[in-house]
Amino acid sequence: MAISLFDIPLQHSHFREDFLKRVGEVLDSGQYILGKHVKEFEEAFAEFLDVDHAIGLNSGTDALFFALKLLDIGPGDEVICPAFGFIATVDVILRVGATPVLVDVDPVTYCIDPAKIEEAITEKTKVVIPVHLFGRACDMTRIMELAESKNFEVIEDVCQAAGSQVDEDFCGTFGRFGCFSFYPTKNLGGLGDGGMLVTKDKGLYEKALKLRDHGRSPITGDFEIIGYNSRLDVIQAVYLDMKIEDLEESNIDRIETARLYDRLFSGSEVVTPEFLDDTSHTYGLYTIQVRDRDRLQTFLKENGIGAGVYYRRGLHREPALEKLGLTRGPVPVTDALSRKVLSLPCYPSMKRLNVERVAEVVLDFLQRNESFDRRRR
Ligand SMILES: Cc1ncc(COP(=O)(O)O)c(C=O)c1O
CATH class of the missing domain: 3.90.1150.10 (Aspartate Aminotransferase, domain 1)
Structure with a gap:
């Protein structure tokens, strides 16, 4: 019998009936962009991680990109990340015009080596992006100590590690932002693209809500900043809201x-x-x-x-x-x-x-x- 690397239909099979019922409700609701279902999933996600705010986006890549934009990272800034990993972590740094600095990983965890971060820090270093690779949590205790003493921001790439912890705390809740992907093969995989940005910072959360929706304020409806179209799809939110319980x-x-x-x-x-x-x-x-x-x-x-x-x-x-x-x-x-x-x-x-x-x-x-x-x- 064949054994595939990922058996995604097997994982989906548990949710099939409930999901089809909920899709029927979405069809009848007339609400196909943002609204109740996306909000409910965002709240469930924030509660799961025990973090204040979660913003549903169209991908993990956009979560990383928005995190950099929200911190005003751009030309002249350096962002340290691991050399072993997926290209999305690096391409967002280039997309904001900053300079990626790729450092080596730890031979035991395969995650970014804090000692190599320390060696790579210059006065231009603004951000470090630890990637919790393959589901393994990075050494967040050491990385957050370094962030404090060397004065840089931390954006956690949790795309491969939804639910991983360092002691009692979930990955994604240590740095300024945690960035998650719902790409189908991930631990919390959806039925297509999707992502989530989490933060404890209310001001940055409010700005992120605008950024994902063309710069529109969810309160006034005015276009207050130049933004993007990066909203988590309602069907994904409905599906993931069931799946997060599991x-x-x-x-x-x-x-x-x-x-x-x-x-x-x-x-x-x-x-x-x-x-x-x-x-x-x-x-x-x-x-x-x-x-x-x-x-x-x-x-x-x-x-x-x-x-x-x-x-x-x-x-x-x-x-x-x-x-x-x-x-x-x-x-x-x-x-x-x-x-x-x-x-x-x-x-x-x-x-x-x-x-x-x-x-x-x-x-x-x-x-x-x-x-x-x-x-x-
Ligand atoms: C480590 C890492 N970062 C970022 C991403 C990008 O996520 P997405 O495919 O949702 O844009 C992925 C997804 O493969 C990933 O594995």
Whole structure:
């Protein structure tokens, strides 16, 4: 039986009937842009995170872009972010005219290394964007200490980590802003694009409400600033409002799958994500490191198993960015990881049998490889 990297229809199947009923209500309501449904989801999201304000947007990318705009970041400013990650984090910095400074990540967490942030700070540094990668929380305690002592703002990229925590607090609630994505494969995935910006700052929240709706004040209806069209879609809001009720449980499900993989791989040469505690990793992706990664990916495919490479190269090596010289020096951890990482299927309601099958095929490949290597020696 085929096992895909993400089984999104399986995740949606629990909500199908309730969702179709609610879509009927939206159809009859005549309210298709913003309004009650978006507001209800924003309130549920803010309550879940225990944060004051949440603003529904059309994507996680716009959440990051708006966060930078709201802090007036622009030409001459430097924004530090990790070299290992997704391009959206960097392209928004370029879009506001600021300079991205890409630094290396920690070899254990794969998240931005606070020591590398410290090395990269200059008098132009205005913002640091920690990315909670694959569901793993960054070292927010150290990063917030640095923010305080070095005087920069923190915008958390939580696109891959909805529901991850540092002790009692949720990722996205430490910095000035938290930016979330509802891209279908995410921990809180919708049925298309969507995103959320959260903040404790009332003034910035009120400005964000205008920015997402062409600069229009929700109170006076006047166009008070130049804005954008970046409203969270009503159908997405209706769907996500149901799904958020299940987020904690579905994350626990992911964590249990990850623990099972950990056990199945223990004693082998597979480098599994380091277990630190129960809440700081929600396994948006279960990412291992192996030698011969590309051949293993092909072998898995031949056995009907989907696996993904996130990411095949550091952002400084992406064709769109490589000529810009965005690193200040070598980023060896990023370069090493990008040669070895492979993400395995890990999603809520994944059958134990399927997890065991994936692990069996991985271990079988490594064993064959080992005997092949021995024969060559
Ligand atoms: C780390 C990270 N940042 C930003 C984004 C952008 O989110 P969206 O696709 O909702 O624009 C993503 C989504 O893939 C992501 O993984």
